[in-house]
Amino acid sequence: MLHVSKVFLPNILHKSCFPRMKARFGTGPNAFLKQDCFEEYFQQHHIPINYFQKLLLTVGSATVALVNPYRADMVACLGETTGAFALTYMLSKMENSEEGLKILSERPRINTDTIDVAKLRQFPENTLGKVYVNFLDNNRVTPDSRDPVKFIDDIQLAYVIQRYREIHDFVHAILGMNINILGEITVKWFEAVQNKLPMCYGGALFGALNLKAQDRRDLLKYHLPWALDTGRNCGFLMNVYFEERLDQPIDELHAELNIKPLILPHRRK
Template identity: 55%
Template sequence: MGFSLLRRAPLCSLWMRGWGALEVASATGKSQCLYQTNAASAHDIHERAYSQMEESKMVEEDGETYQSLYPHHIPTSAFQKALLTVGSALMSLYDPYRHDMIAVLGETTGPLVLHSLRDRMRNDPEGNQILQERPRIQMSTLEVHKLRELPIGTFGREYVRFLDDNKVSPDTRMPVKFVDNEELAYVIQRYREVHDLLHTLLGMPTNMLGEVVVKWFEAIQTGLPMCILGAAFGPLRLNSKKKLSKF
């Protein structure tokens, strides 16, 4: 598809740069904002930091008490993370459509790479702004009716077409649970929320072949172990006919 995109910004920057306002370039070269976040003032940042500290609270479950760093957070030991990694990896290979297991695998294997991705965002003006403002890609933040009015071939219009054709929604992304750092949890949540944007950019459907292609792209761009594993082992789930269709 002949999308006019991002003022020639590299695709690898999709999750890191330029998507705080999720701008869409039309065929005329003008950009249209799908949703807008205002620059955070010092007061806003202070208020959010205070709010995050409030969210870090003691939670009691099954007779055990632990500190929750953010909503849905479940602290785990290194041994527990190892068990989760093995279990989620095996289940993901057995059933690649178990998105919950793929999400767990991404969280338990990604901390070292997430630090690197976070640092790259901090060193980029737009990436740092995203870390400060924490924009989310959700149906409540997207002006979907405006996207539907964009010309065919623009990124925003094709993104909505992708959601409609595949009956998917950005709201279905699993919340982060097993990352023991609030900022890194946002980074991997951001990665999840741009996944469908990559499908749109690459023109890939949500079938197994499409997911493998997107995982290869994500593996190269992010270096996340879960993406590398998906790119390496995903083709094993393709039958011979689908493998031949790639060439």
């Protein structure tokens, strides 16, 4: 029988995975530690559930997430219990990309064991690595904060949603969106268009209820049209091996992915 505490009180992702399995991968400024241990990681955290339990989890996590959208564990749970179709779509997109296939084959992880945050602070200002670490520092977040996947039985689909969670800060950084309600809603609309996850649509719609009047006007007039257009017309970000592009100029990456940063009109104070 599934214990409720195991469902609603998930363990926090540890900084390191299985140190004995770490191996140095690559050289130069983009070198990072490859943790070839996702299979053991998956088995450690996986919790098999039946359809009835999945329904209960869906209703419970959706209810809690609507009341408190900052409950990241409930948002993560909802993404797993409602995302089967979207994850299959995301997997197929990755399988049809050379870079996506490489990610699926190597299953890289993003955390402070695989990304040298201190080293990124020394990168030139116009590089992806510097933009990413500036985002982490400015918003006081860490790559170690993502919940492990628990309720997906297929290991390949489990990796896809784990990857989706772990590149979230990269998405924020390259889109130029801070971690605030308006920024999160904008990124959620972008991700909804790109990845088709029901959780993203739900978060984008209901998150707007918490916006101030001016932010709501900005969302409708500027952020939403830009997010929908960019999500439809830019490259599929799940196919970007960010860890191997840390020294790439951000303008070059934007051009390659067809991302035009959002420019807001100047307002007089």
